[in-house]
Amino acid sequence: QxxxxxxxxxxxxxxxxxxxxxxxxxxxxxxxxxxxxxxxxxxxxxxxxxxxxxxxxxxxxxKPDKISSNEIHLGLKTKMMGRTIHFEETVTSTQKIAQSLANDGVQEGTIVVADQQTNGRGRMSRAWYSPSGTGIWMSMIIRPNIPVNTTPQLTLLTAVAIVQAIEELTPLKPDIKWPNDIMINGKKVVGILTELQAEADQVHSVIIGTGINVNQKTEDFPEDLQTIATSILIETGTSWERAQLIQTILLRFESLYSLFLSKGFKPIKLLWESYAISLNKILIARTLKGTVEGKAIGIDDDGALLIETCDKRIEKIYSADIEL
Ligand code: BT5
Missing domain, CATH: 1.10.10.10 (Winged helix-like DNA-binding domain superfamily/Winged helix DNA-binding domain)
Incomplete structure (x- = not known):
C-alpha cells in the first residue's frame, strides 16, 4: 500500500x-x-x-506541510546531502541524535530532522524553542578534511546556503548577523549551531544544527521571544512547505560546500559579506572573556569577526553575542 x-x-x-x-x-x-x-x-x-x-x-x-523522510526524499536533487535521512516526530535534540550517528560512522551528508524538539539547544546550552508542525529542526553531518580552527567557516557557509534558499523560494531578503543568526526586519528567523567531533587537529565530523522558524504565528512564540523572533509566515503572510525548503537548503549547501572544499573560504566569504548586516557598524561583542566595542570592519579568512576599537586596535572575535 x-x-x-x-x-x-x-x-x-x-x-x-x-x-x-x-x-x-x-x-x-x-x-x-x-x-x-x-x-x-x-x-x-x-x-x-x-x-x-x-x-x-x-x-x-x-501539499500539506508535513515533513517525513519521504517528503524530503522525493524531489531531492542533491548527490550527497540528505541521501540518508533520519526523521522522527519528536526528539530531545537533533544534535544529540546526529552526534551518536556520527560516532557510529554514518556516511557524510546524513541528516537528522524532527518535527518537534523537547530540548532544542542554542549556543552555550541556551534553549531553542522548537514546537511541532511549524519549523525546521535539522542537523547535518559532514566530514571535511580541514584544520579544526577553520570549522567556524562552516557556520558562515551554512548561513549563506539558508539565505540563498529563502531568497529562491520566497520574496524575502534576509540578513546575516555574525556569526550564526539570520534576521528579517531585525528579528531572528534562523539560528545555527555548529559542533565538532575532533581529535588533535583531525576533524572527525562536524554537526551543523539549523533551527528555522517557518510557519509560526506571533502568538505561537512564548512572550519573551515575540519581540526578538520571527518566522517566514509572519514576514510573508502565507505558510511554506518545510520539506521543499529543506530540499532547497540541502542543494545550496552541497554546492557551496563543494566550492569550499575545492577553492577554500574566499568565495564563500565574498557571498557572506554581501548578506551581512553587522559589517561597517559600531557594535558590542559580548564574549566569554569580556566585552569589545567598536566598528566591525570585516571577517578574516578563518571566519573571525574583526572589530576596530576606538583606540584603533583590531580585535579578532571568534565567538560572541553581537549587539548592534
Ligand atoms: C542559536 O543559538 O541560535 C542556535 C540554534 C540552533 C537550533 C538548532 S535546531 C536543530 C538543532 N538541534 C538543536 O538542539 N539545536 C539545533 P544562540 O545564538 O545561542 O541563540 C539562542 C537564543 O535564541 C535563545 O537564548 C533565545 O533568546 C533565542 N531563541 C530561542 N528559540 C528561538 C526561536 N525558535 N526563534 C528565534 N529565537 C529563538
Whole structure:
C-alpha cells in the first residue's frame, strides 16, 4: 500500500504541477483506476489539495506541510546531502541524535530532522524553542578534511546556503548577523549551531544544527521571544512547505560546500559579506572573556569577526553575542 502511495506521489512530483490523467497514473504505478481513485481520496484526507478536471486528470495544488523522510526524499536533487535521512516526530535534540550517528560512522551528508524538539539547544546550552508542525529542526553531518580552527567557516557557509534558499523560494531578503543568526526586519528567523567531533587537529565530523522558524504565528512564540523572533509566515503572510525548503537548503549547501572544499573560504566569504548586516557598524561583542566595542570592519579568512576599537586596535572575535 505504502509502495503505491509513494509511486503516486512520485508520479505527481515528476509531473511538476501538470495534470496527470487517471489512465496515465494507473499505467505508471501499475494498479487499477479504482485503486488510483482510492489513493487520491487518501491523500485528500491527509491534507493534500488535489484538483480534478475532466479529461485532463489530477494535479496537486497544495501539499500539506508535513515533513517525513519521504517528503524530503522525493524531489531531492542533491548527490550527497540528505541521501540518508533520519526523521522522527519528536526528539530531545537533533544534535544529540546526529552526534551518536556520527560516532557510529554514518556516511557524510546524513541528516537528522524532527518535527518537534523537547530540548532544542542554542549556543552555550541556551534553549531553542522548537514546537511541532511549524519549523525546521535539522542537523547535518559532514566530514571535511580541514584544520579544526577553520570549522567556524562552516557556520558562515551554512548561513549563506539558508539565505540563498529563502531568497529562491520566497520574496524575502534576509540578513546575516555574525556569526550564526539570520534576521528579517531585525528579528531572528534562523539560528545555527555548529559542533565538532575532533581529535588533535583531525576533524572527525562536524554537526551543523539549523533551527528555522517557518510557519509560526506571533502568538505561537512564548512572550519573551515575540519581540526578538520571527518566522517566514509572519514576514510573508502565507505558510511554506518545510520539506521543499529543506530540499532547497540541502542543494545550496552541497554546492557551496563543494566550492569550499575545492577553492577554500574566499568565495564563500565574498557571498557572506554581501548578506551581512553587522559589517561597517559600531557594535558590542559580548564574549566569554569580556566585552569589545567598536566598528566591525570585516571577517578574516578563518571566519573571525574583526572589530576596530576606538583606540584603533583590531580585535579578532571568534565567538560572541553581537549587539548592534
Ligand atoms: C542559536 O543559538 O541560535 C542556535 C540554534 C540552533 C537550533 C538548532 S535546531 C536543530 C538543532 N538541534 C538543536 O538542539 N539545536 C539545533 P544562540 O545564538 O545561542 O541563540 C539562542 C537564543 O535564541 C535563545 O537564548 C533565545 O533568546 C533565542 N531563541 C530561542 N528559540 C528561538 C526561536 N525558535 N526563534 C528565534 N529565537 C529563538
Amino acid at each position: 505504502t509502495g503505491l502511495r509513494t509511486k503516486l506521489l512520485k508520479a505527481f512530483s515528476t509531473a511538476d504541477g501538470e495534470f496527470l490523467s487517471g489512465q496515465k497514473i494507473s499505467e505508471t504505478i501499475g494498479c487499477s483506476r479504482t485503486a488510483v481513485w482510492k489513493h487520491i481520496e487518501e491523500l485528500r484526507k491527509e491534507g493534500y489539495e488535489l484538483e480534478a478536471v475532466r479529461r485532463l486528470g489530477y494535479r496537486i495544488k497544495k
